[in-house]
Amino acid sequence: MTIIESTVEINLPIDKVYNFLEDLNNHQQLMPENIYNWSSTSDEASFTIQNMAKLAIKISNRVPNSEITAIPTEKPPFDVELKWTVSPSENGGTIAKHIISADLNMMMKMLASGPLQKLADHQTQKLKEVLS
Secondary structure, three states, X not given: OEEEEEEEEEXXXXXXXXXXXXOHHHHHHHOOOOEEEEEEOOOEEEXXXXXXXXXEEEEEEEEOOOEXXXXXXXXXXXXXXXXXXXXXXXXXXXXXXXXXXXXXXXHHHXXXXXXXXXXXXXXXXXXXXXXX
C-alpha cells in the first residue's frame, strides 16, 4: 500500500475545520483545475480527472472532530482511500492531514505517486486558503 500524506496548520478551532471537511460539497473548492464535471452531496461526490479517469467517492467513516474517510463507490483503476484527520495544534489552531492510501503495483506507483502527492499538497494548501 502506498501512503501519500500532506499536512497543513490552520488558525481555526478543530470543529470549524472538521465541519468544512465532512461535507463533500465543500471539497470542490479544494480541487485543482484538472478536475471537472463535479457533482456532490454532503456524503458523495463524482468528478472527472482530466486525461485520467472518472471517480465517484462516498464518506465511509466519520469520527467527529477527528477524521473523515472516503472510498470509491465504483471500481477504480486501483483501490484507494482518502482520509482527512484533524488534531489540535500547540497554538490553539488545527493540524489537518490529508492521507491518500492507494494499492499500486510498481508500474502504477511510478506513474501515479507523483500526481497523487501533488493532489494531496494542493488540497491541503487550498484548505488553508479557503479557511483563512
